[in-house]
Each structure stands twice: as C-alpha cells, then as structure tokens.
Amino acid sequence: MNQTAVSHFVLLSFSERPGRQILLGIFFLSLYLVTVIGNLVIILLLCFDPKLQTPMYFFLGNLSFLDICFSSTTVPKLVANLLSTTKTISWKDCMAQLYCFFSIGNTESFVMAVMAFDRYVAICRPLHYTVIMSRETCFILLVLCWTLSFLHSLIYSLMASRLSFCGTNVLEHFFCDIPPILYITCSDTSAFKLVLYSEGSLVVGSSFVGIIVSYLYILKSILNISSSGHRRKLFSTCSSHLAVVWLFYGTDLFTYMGLSRRRGALYNQLVSVMYAVVAPLLNPFIYSLRNNDVKSAFQRVLLKAR
Incomplete structure (x- = not known):
C-alpha cells in the first residue's frame, strides 16, 4: 500500500444533514457554556468562601478547572465543525488535541485518586488529618498529578505522530x-496497542485501584460508627465523588478496552460524548446538589448578593 503524508483529517460529526448539524451545533454549544459556567461557579465559591478552604475543596476546585479544560479540548472544535462547511483538522492540531485530551484526562484520574485518599485520611485518621493533608502536601500531590499525566500522555502523542496513513x-x-x-492507519499497531494496554492500564489502573482501596477502608470505618446520622452524613460526602468516578472510568473503559472490536462510528461517538461532554457538565451539579457545604456556600453568596 502507498503511504502518504497526511496534512489534515476529516472529522465526522454525528449527522451529514445541514439542518440537523446546525441544531446539534447549538445543542453542544449550550452544553459547553453550561459546563464552563457551572464549573466556574464551583471555583469561585471555593475561592471566596472561608468555610471551604480545606484540602477536599482545594482538589474539588482543581477538578472543576480540569473539567473546563477537558471540555474545551473537544467541544469548541465540534461546534465549529457542525456550524460550518469545513469539517477538517490539521495534522498538527490533531496531535495537539490528542495530547491535551489525554494529559488532562489522566490528570483528572489522578486528582480523583488523591480526593479518595483525602477522604480516607479524613474519615479513617481524623486526628492526623491536618498533619497529613497539609497545604504543602496538597500542593505537592497536585504537581505530581499534572507532571505524571503530561509525561505519560507524551508517549501516546509521540507514537501517534509516527503512524502512516494510506487510503x-x-x-x-x-x-x-x-x-x-x-x-x-496502515502502520503496524501491535506495539501501540501493547503500550496502551500495559503501560496505560498500569498508570490509569493504579489510580482506580487506589480509589477502590481507599473506599474499602472508608466503608469499613463508616460501618463501625454507631450513630446512623453520622453514617448517613459520611456516605453523603463520599457519594458525590463516587458518582463522578463511576461516570469517568465507566465510559473510559468502554472506549479504550474495546479496541480489538471495531464498533459503529455512532456508538463510539455517543460513548465519547459521555466522558468528553456529559461528565464535565454533570460534575459541578453532582457536587453542588449532594454536598451540603457547597449548597450552604451558594446560599450565603446569594444572600450577600441580595
């Protein structure tokens, strides 16, 4: 087969009907604006409310910032393609989008693992919480999350940039x-898939295993509490984080663990919409609706505004 140097790619966006594409473009633009506004509200609440200046909400604020970045890597280009006749993306922009998407997504998985560890320390070792989760420790953990993710994602971007295309x-x-x-691609993808399944599963899987182990200890500790009201409060605190974890890792697993079976384009796009568009949209609402501290902070801001 003749290998050609690709200067751009053509992106398919759900429908080829112009009228339907315009409606989809407006729909996804609306979702994106709600995502940005919702996560910005969470960030502003955490910055200006003194009662939310804790490690748990420090990481929640960073998760909201990551959600804005995560959604911004894909949705604006999707909206632009739907609302215009040009459906292409240059090779350089494609590689940049791939790198940003993976690096930010991996950072989210690490931050979720750190948030689970924070809940473990708060519930299982409350007397040592302020010492273990100090401001310096939180900052170091966050820097590690970003550094490891950006280095890890560089592997996939470099391997993808070396692929050849024909046809x-x-x-x-x-x-x-x-x-x-x-x-x-017409290149041999066996090495790429081997790295994705082995190294990728090890890196992303380690954060997921860390979350599971943390919550097993948390569950054991909560069940040993005699007060049912206190147990419900702790379960409520953890449930929002677990819902976000399930949404993120569930859709991620469907996408990347099924590379050996090629599914329909519409199926792949719908699954990707769940973690690239819906998850960043729902995260601020999950935390605000199921977290009494965030709801109280929002009410205090509304009272001050009045």
Whole structure:
C-alpha cells in the first residue's frame, strides 16, 4: 500500500444533514457554556468562601478547572465543525488535541485518586488529618498529578505522530482520539496497542485501584460508627465523588478496552460524548446538589448578593 503524508483529517460529526448539524451545533454549544459556567461557579465559591478552604475543596476546585479544560479540548472544535462547511483538522492540531485530551484526562484520574485518599485520611485518621493533608502536601500531590499525566500522555502523542496513513484521512469521530486514528492507519499497531494496554492500564489502573482501596477502608470505618446520622452524613460526602468516578472510568473503559472490536462510528461517538461532554457538565451539579457545604456556600453568596 502507498503511504502518504497526511496534512489534515476529516472529522465526522454525528449527522451529514445541514439542518440537523446546525441544531446539534447549538445543542453542544449550550452544553459547553453550561459546563464552563457551572464549573466556574464551583471555583469561585471555593475561592471566596472561608468555610471551604480545606484540602477536599482545594482538589474539588482543581477538578472543576480540569473539567473546563477537558471540555474545551473537544467541544469548541465540534461546534465549529457542525456550524460550518469545513469539517477538517490539521495534522498538527490533531496531535495537539490528542495530547491535551489525554494529559488532562489522566490528570483528572489522578486528582480523583488523591480526593479518595483525602477522604480516607479524613474519615479513617481524623486526628492526623491536618498533619497529613497539609497545604504543602496538597500542593505537592497536585504537581505530581499534572507532571505524571503530561509525561505519560507524551508517549501516546509521540507514537501517534509516527503512524502512516494510506487510503483515507477520514476519522469516524468528532475529535482526534486513539481508536479512530488506529482504525485508518496502515502502520503496524501491535506495539501501540501493547503500550496502551500495559503501560496505560498500569498508570490509569493504579489510580482506580487506589480509589477502590481507599473506599474499602472508608466503608469499613463508616460501618463501625454507631450513630446512623453520622453514617448517613459520611456516605453523603463520599457519594458525590463516587458518582463522578463511576461516570469517568465507566465510559473510559468502554472506549479504550474495546479496541480489538471495531464498533459503529455512532456508538463510539455517543460513548465519547459521555466522558468528553456529559461528565464535565454533570460534575459541578453532582457536587453542588449532594454536598451540603457547597449548597450552604451558594446560599450565603446569594444572600450577600441580595
């Protein structure tokens, strides 16, 4: 097969009907604006409310910032493609989008693991909480999350940039992701998949295992509490974080662990919408609706505004 140097890719965006594309573009633009506003509200609440100046909410604020960045890597380009006749993305922009998407997504997984550890220390070792989760420790953990994620994602970006393409440059997806790129390459992808399944599973899986282990200890500690009211309060504190973890890792697993079976383009796009668009949109609402501290802070801000 003749290998060609690809200068751009064509992105497929759900529908080829112009009228339907405009409606979808407006729909996704609305979701993006709600995502940005919702997460910004969480960040501003955590910054200006003195009662929320704790390690737990420090990491929650960073998670909201990551959600804005995560959504911004894919949705603006999706909206632009839906509302215009040009459906292409340059090769350089594609590689940059791939790198940003993976690095920010991996950072989210690490931050979620650190948040689970924070809950473990707060519930299982409350007397040592202020010592273990000091301001310096929180800052170091956050820097490690960002550094490890950006170095880890660099591996995939470099491997993807070395792939050759022949026959087509059409990606059956609305952004540059590993599965659609591997589908159209004419290079040998066995090494890429080996790295993805081994090193990728080890890095991302380690954060997931850390979350599971932390919550097993938390569950054991909560069940030993005699007060039912206190147990409900602790369960409520942890439930919002668990809901976010389930949404993030569940859709991630469906996408990247099924590379050996090629599914329909619409199926892959819908699954990707769940973790690239819906998850960043729902996270601030999950935390605000199920977290009494955040709801109280929001009420105090509204009272001051009045």
